[in-house]
Amino acid sequence: MKYTLAVLVENRPGVLxxxxxxxxxxxxxxxSIAAGHSEEVDTTRITIDxxxxxxxxxxxxxxxxxxxxxxxxxxNLTRVDHIERELALIKVKASKVNRSDLVDIVEIFRAKIVDxxxxxxxxxxxxxxxxxxxxxxxxxxxxIIEIVRTGKIALSRGPIAAKEM
Amino acid sequence: MILQGADAxxxxxxxxxxxxxxxxxxxxxxxxYDALYNSQFPHVLxxxxxxxxxxxxxxxxxxxxxxxxxxxxxxxxxxLITGIAxxxxxxxxxxxxxxxxxxxxxxxDSFQEADxxxxxxxxxxxxxxxxxxxxxxxxxxxxxYIARTGRPGPVVIDIAKDVFAATMDYEYPTEVSxxxxxxxxxxxxxVLRVCLEELRQAKKPLLFVGGGAxxxxxxxxxRKFVNATGIPVISSLxxxxxxxxxxxxxxxxxGMHGTYAANMATVECDLLLGVGVRFDDRVTxxxxxxxxxxxxxxxxxxxxxINKNVCATIKVVGDLAWSLPLFNKLxxxxxxxxxxxxxSWREQTAIWKQDKPMTYKSRxxxxxxxxxxxxxxELAEDAIVVTDVGQHQMWTAQFFNFRQARAFxxxxxxxxxxxxxxxxxxxxIGLPDKxxxxxxxxxxxxxxxxxxxxxxxxxxxxxxxxxxxxxxxxVSQWQRLFYGERYSHTSLKGRTDYVKLAEAMGVTGFKAExxxxxxxxxxxxxxxxxxxxxxxxxxxxxxxxxxxxxxxxLDKMIxxxx
Ligand SMILES: Cc1ncc(C[n+]2csc(CCOP(=O)(O)OP(=O)(O)O)c2C)c(N)n1
Numbered sequence: 001m002k003y004t005l006a007v008l009v010e011n012r013p014g015v016l017x018x019x020x021x022x023x024x025x026x027x028x029x030x031x032s033i034a035a036g037h038s039e040e041v042d043t044t045r046i047t048i049d050x051x052x053x054x055x056x057x058x059x060x061x062x063x064x065x066x067x068x069x070x071x072x073x074x075x076n077l078t079r080v081d082h083i084e085r086e087l088a089l090i091k092v093k094a095s096k097v098n099r100s101d102l103v104d105i106v107e108i109f110r111a112k113i114v115d116x117x118x119x120x121x122x123x124x125x126x127x128x129x130x131x132x133x134x135x136x137x138x139x140x141x142x143x144i145i146e147i148v149r150t151g152k153i154a155l156s157r158g159p160i161a162a163k164e165m
Numbered sequence: 166m167i168l169q170g171a172d173a174x175x176x177x178x179x180x181x182x183x184x185x186x187x188x189x190x191x192x193x194x195x196x197x198y199d200a201l202y203n204s205q206f207p208h209v210l211x212x213x214x215x216x217x218x219x220x221x222x223x224x225x226x227x228x229x230x231x232x233x234x235x236x237x238x239x240x241x242x243x244x245l246i247t248g249i250a251x252x253x254x255x256x257x258x259x260x261x262x263x264x265x266x267x268x269x270x271x272x273x274d275s276f277q278e279a280d281x282x283x284x285x286x287x288x289x290x291x292x293x294x295x296x297x298x299x300x301x302x303x304x305x306x307x308x309x310y311i312a313r314t315g316r317p318g319p320v321v322i323d324i325a326k327d328v329f330a331a332t333m334d335y336e337y338p339t340e341v342s343x344x345x346x347x348x349x350x351x352x353x354x355x356v357l358r359v360c361l362e363e364l365r366q367a368k369k370p371l372l373f374v375g376g377g378a379x380x381x382x383x384x385x386x387x388r389k390f391v392n393a394t395g396i397p398v399i400s401s402l403x404x405x406x407x408x409x410x411x412x413x414x415x416x417x418x419x420g421m422h423g424t425y426a427a428n429m430a431t432v433e434c435d436l437l438l439g440v441g442v443r444f445d446d447r448v449t450x451x452x453x454x455x456x457x458x459x460x461x462x463x464x465x466x467x468x469x470x471i472n473k474n475v476c477a478t479i480k481v482v483g484d485l486a487w488s489l490p491l492f493n494k495l496x497x498x499x500x501x502x503x504x505x506x507x508x509s510w511r512e513q514t515a516i517w518k519q520d521k522p523m524t525y526k527s528r529x530x531x532x533x534x535x536x537x538x539x540x541x542x543e544l545a546e547d548a549i550v551v552t553d554v555g556q557h558q559m560w561t562a563q564f565f566n567f568r569q570a571r572a573f574x575x576x577x578x579x580x581x582x583x584x585x586x587x588x589x590x591x592x593x594i595g596l597p598d599k600x601x602x603x604x605x606x607x608x609x610x611x612x613x614x615x616x617x618x619x620x621x622x623x624x625x626x627x628x629x630x631x632x633x634x635x636x637x638x639x640v641s642q643w644q645r646l647f648y649g650e651r652y653s654h655t656s657l658k659g660r661t662d663y664v665k666l667a668e669a670m671g672v673t674g675f676k677a678e679x680x681x682x683x684x685x686x687x688x689x690x691x692x693x694x695x696x697x698x699x700x701x702x703x704x705x706x707x708x709x710x711x712x713x714x715x716x717x718x719l720d721k722m723i724x725x726x727x
Pocket of ligand 1: 556581605609610634
């Protein structure tokens with residue numbers, strides 16, 4: 001089963017080492033991890049997607065992470081109504097011949113072309129991971145040169161912030 | 166007050182009530198050592214940084230205070246690693262201060278640079294890299310707070326060399342503010358009532374005490390509970406001494422080398438009340454079969470311990486100093502009923518205990534290892550007993566009758582050979598009026614034998630018993646039982662004379678080779694002032710029994726002579 005956790009941590013040097021160290025030491029199966037600033041200057045927000053066998057294993061992940069001194073709060077967003085997004089930048093081959101086909105596909109996916117040159121284009125897409133996977137699958141035919149993805153971020157719907165949950 | 170970083174650090178240590186530090190100097194901590202020199206702060210110079218950290222650990226275990234050690238950057242700091250990991254596994258409060266290269270040299274593979282925060286992250290409760298002198302007081306305050314509160318553990322403070330020399334406006338903070346660290350004390354009282362109901366239903370309840378009971382100083386509450394209810398008790402290695410070893414309810418240590426009674430009771434019980442335990446694999450054997458007929462009530466301060474190894478029916482998360490006194494109050498009125506309805510169970514456990522007590526077979530003209538432990542148990546019942554790791558450690562757990570919590574110091578979780586002697590030195594410093602006895606194997610003593618010189622040079626009167634069986638006993642036992650007697654590299658037959666080794670470092674040495682002289686020599690050793698080493702000649706092929714093969718069921722013990 002897959003769970004999505006919002007982890008609020010102190011914005012301090014060493015925090016990511018502590019978190020990644022714990023994850024690897026306890027052999028937790030992390031599918032995606034994305035960190036960045038939050039609404040508070042001294043807080044970093046990390047979205048972690050974890051694959052576990054059952055709730056007991058999830059409990060272990062949460063309790064072990066909570067023990068880290070730098071971890072302020074962990075919210076399990078899985079069962080909370082929430083929005084998930086990931087950003088991908090994809091560099092594809094784009095010759096004169098197939099450029100218009102590519103533009104069509106980009107439009108269907110509501111993606112954006114953010115860079116163009118004579119041989120390639122860079123496509124930007126925001127969405128759920130499955131949508132990005134689907135676009136990548138289609139783009140394979142054109143020839144993908146490189147992909148970068150941010151990993152999933154998640155935010156609850158409704159007025160309440162994770163720090164207050 | 167304007168102070169140099171190094172002086173500020175010493176001020177902080179004084180504020181924390183630190184009585185003594187254990188350490189070893191070097192380039193990155195020269196300025197700190199200069200400040201130690203000026204302030205005459207009590208410092209024990211060990212002969213190796215590993216000695217310093219284990220000594221701080223031994224000091225912390227017997228006193229309950231935070232142990233402090235200091236090492237220089239790079240190799241000094243890496244020499245602490247085994248000791249930090251040892252303390253982490255057994256939840257020992259420790260602050261390890263390491264020097265780091267200067268701020269501008271960090272990350273350049275500078276001379277004697279090692280990333281100590283990176284290295285210690287998985288083996289410490291927390292760590293800090295201090296690059297600015299003004300951060301020092303806050304960091305030290307936090308480090309001591311984190312080390313000693315909640316579930317205790319080691320905290321590492323890595324301090325860049327320039328911080329010691331920089332000046333700062335010193336003020337020791339009165340409070341810590343850590344958003345992510347709020348050690349839990351009280352839990353949910355309602356759960357205790359549920360536990361009481363379970364206990365009242367139980368026909369075959371069993372109390373299982375571990376290191377958490379020692380750490381939280383809850384031995385008196387536990388004894389109260391046992392006296393009132395008459396419920397039989399088993400201990401983990403770390404829980405020995407929480408209830409008196411010779412009390413009728415105590416069935417002994419449980420697990421791989423546990424007693425017959427303790428292991429059988431675990432298999433048969435219908436309620437297991439685990440208090441400050443973590444259900445280590447050396448305790449459970451096969452997890453699926455562990456206490457399979459029992460509901461498990463798990464009392465612990467660390468929520469991550471609950472359901473980690475075995476599934477608890479009811480979890481009581483909170484400091485034992487919160488839960489146990491409350492639970493005792495709840496139980497009080499029902500205690501006589503509980504005692505009555507568990508009478509036949511108590512009888513059954515007593516029969517197991519009587520049928521298969523801890524024994525061993527004597528051999529003509531040979532000193533048996535168990536006999537050495539049993540003899541010292543007679544001669545020095547109030548001693549603080551420290552061990553190294555191996556067969557002698559298990560025999561000590563089995564044959565020494567621990568009467569007090571914090572009287573038994575041993576590396577349980579990590580099983581660190583080389584721990585015993587330096588930990589004994591630390592324990593002796595923590596409790597200068599106590600007799601401190603350390604049992605070591607002939608293997609383990611050599612891992613930190615340099616600390617004999619520390620004992621001699623400072624007059625720390627530890628009594629070191631070298632259990633010389635001329636083998637790496639515990640490993641050779643496994644080779645005998647599971648590897649077809651192929652004794653690969655476990656023979657220690659060599660030319661070392663341990664008595665001479667001791668004498669060379671200024672420690673009095675004795676040797677016992679015949680059963681007839683054992684008692685006299687041990688008596689003489691105990692009566693001799695200053696540090697003493699006794700080498701005892703033992704057979705090479707004695708096994709620690711009973712034994713549950715790794716991953717086996719607790720009732721499938723190899724009993725041997727037991
Ligand atoms: C640092 C370290 N290295 C290796 C081991 C593995 N080990 C566990 S017990 C043991 C044998 C100990 O032999 P000795 O010190 O002679 O004690 P005995 O078992 O004979 O009592 C060894 C090698 C360990 N626990 N710690």
